[in-house]
Amino acid sequence: MPRRKRGVVLTAEGLKKFQEVKHEFEFQNNFGKRFTLEELSQRVNLDAITIRKVLNCTKGVDKRTLESLFLGFHIDLCESYYSVPDCNRRQDLREAVCVSAFHGRRQELNILDKWLSNDCSRLVTIIGIGGVGKTCLSSKLAELMQDKFDCIIWRSLRDAPSIDTLLISLIQFLSEEKETEIELPEKTSDKISLLIDYFRDLRCLVVFDNVDTVLRGGSRAGQYLSGYEEYGELFERVGELDHQSCLLLTTREKPKEVAFLEGETLPVRTLRLGGLNETEGKEILKSKGLKGSENEFSTLIKLYTGNALALKIVATTIKDLFNGHISKFLQQETTVFGEIRDLLEQQFERLSDLEKDLMYWLAINQEPVTLYELRKDLVTSVLQLNLLETLESLERRSLMEQNIVGFTLQPVVIEYVTSIRCQIPIAPLYSSREILVSTTKG
Ligand SMILES: Nc1ncnc2c1ncn2[C@@H]1O[C@H](COP(=O)(O)OP(=O)(O)OP(=O)(O)O)[C@@H](O)[C@H]1O
Ligand SMILES: [Mg+2]
Known part of the structure; x- marks a missing residue:
């Protein structure tokens, strides 16, 4: 301990x-x-x-x-x-979401508890596709950690605050407002040093929610928006230097420093958050008043890979349009619509052209595909040359999944990508395999 x-x-x-x-x-x-x-x-x-x-x-x-x-x-x-100074436990969770209707996630909470309490992890990232439940899980974690940290602070990066604004607010809170803004060092890296001093003296849990807001779309995953590069310095120093606190990030895309520093036995760890399991998903659907057989509940949850937000959206639609009957919704064979489409679009639009090409290819395959098969089938030389880095970048953006067979996409992502195929500005990448796959899969 x-x-x-x-x-x-x-x-x-x-x-x-x-x-x-x-x-x-x-x-x-x-x-x-x-x-x-x-x-x-x-x-x-x-x-x-x-x-x-x-x-x-x-x-x-x-x-x-x-x-x-x-x-x-x-x-x-x-x-x-x-x-020893007299220091009472303090917390600032004003920006954290309310977790009153929280379901499951016992296994993930146990892992995070172990990392924070026993393994003294200094930089922990929860990464996952939009709507999967990162914010909700980290709010729950902050609530459960109250007795284990001197200070807990929650900050949302949704409005992309400058790093200086964020550092000033953290330092002021940790110093109990004794450090005034004018007295603080001018240089960002000196402010980071001061924050790390507090991280040494106090055991703090600081959560940055929605870190992807300060990351750049278009290029390879994990790069910062212009003017936000010093977030990288903060993550690197928090991960590398000796202190007794933890910075917890939630994000759809992995910052590059996290990718470089993370490791299973190192103080920088990443939890890739998957969807809710069947029991947890069913609780959400039933709380919305849906009706159906066990099989239908299970099919619906699998279609959305347990994505909490997607399940909530689809449950509302089923309630409104199909009188709560899951079977009627399943009959119309469309899973991507309305806000679910918006959610996927937000993430897809951040991809580089090469990543979009590769997503399309993965969608065409439908089943997991190995690196060897991908390399064999791609006929655009640009994508072939950049295959490894494009795959790695996609993996860091939570849109692609990897299992023991190979690389694949979630069913809703496949449907989305296939539906926008005609809008993707790609070079022709057809191969005999693509024609074969699309023909056999109709
Ligand atoms: N374990 C859970 N129990 C109940 N509801 C959940 C759970 N996880 C997520 N939700 C609900 O699903 C929705 C999406 O969750 P959340 O905002 O945490 O997703 P996210 O991964 O942070 O998404 P984004 O990438 O857009 O920030 C929210 O309405 C949230 O309340
Ligand atoms: Mg979130």
């Missing part, structure tokens, strides 16, 4: 001792002039922000930090020179 650590602060006695010895040093080594923060920083081997924080005596710092500071002036750190 991680040690609950709130850091230590200088006591009045500790501060007095430090100031006295510092004056002596200034008198002997600096012509009586006060050391600047930079000079202090060089002498004690700590950055200026940390020194300022220590001498403010309000926020806890690592005990080793105090030891370095005192060592720089040849002072032994006695126990009476520091104490």
Whole structure:
């Protein structure tokens, strides 16, 4: 179990001792002039922000930090020179969604609990296709983690806040409004350093929801919108540096730093969120008042791969148009309509032309297809040359799935892609296999 650590602060006695010895040093080594923060920083081997924080005596710092500071002036750190600050648990979940009608996800919650509580993961990403339930799951997790963290903060990135705005709001909350905006360092990377200082002193859980909003469409997955690149620096430093907090991201697309740093035994982890299972999906459909046999419920859930939002949308339609009868909806053999189409379109439109080409090819195949088969069948040389990176990019955008047989798409995605085939600006990529597949599958 991680040690609950709130850091230590200088006591009045500790501060007095430090100031006295510092004056002596200034008198002997600096012509009586006060050391600047930079000079202090060089002498004690700590950055200026940390020194300022220590001498403010309000926020806890690592005990080793105090030891370095005192060592720089040849002072032994006695126990009476520091104490544990009085820090109550705090949380800011105003932007989190309400999870009163939450179903299932026990297995996913157990995994996340283990990563956060036992494995001390520093950067955790929940990735999945739109509507699958990332926001809902992370809200539930934040609720369950209340006793395990000193601070819990939830921020939605839906309106694409600048990183500085976000960092300022986090630092102000963590400092209990003691750090004012004017006093904060100007450079983004210094603000990130300050945030990580807080991440060392306090055990914080910070959730960034909808991270895909600051990522760029069109190019390869995981790149940032212009002006938002420093989010990458934040993710990288939170993932790499030593601290006791966790930054949890929810996103449809994986940021590139996460892809580079993640690993099953590393402090950077990714949970690929699939749909709800049959029992969980049935609970949502039944709560909407749908009627049908067990088989019909199961068919409907499989058609939408347990996507929570799609199930909610389709349930409303079945209620409105088919008097709640699942069988009547299934008879008309259309799964992509209205808001479900909008949801898929939002994600499809972010793809590069090569990714769209590949999506079309995967849709044509319908069944999982291996890399070997794909390579053999693609006749456009551009796509053939870029096949690996295009596949990897699609995989990072949650639109494509991979199982033991090969690469494939969800049934609704297949229907969507096939339905917009004529709008895709692709070079001819027909091959004998495509003709064969489309003929045999009608
Ligand atoms: N476990 C669940 N139990 C009940 N409802 C759920 C569950 N998971 C998701 N939902 C519902 O499904 C809808 C979509 O969920 P959510 O917003 O969490 O998806 P998302 O993956 O975050 O989507 P997006 O990529 O658009 O942000 C919401 O209305 C939510 O309340
Ligand atoms: Mg969401």
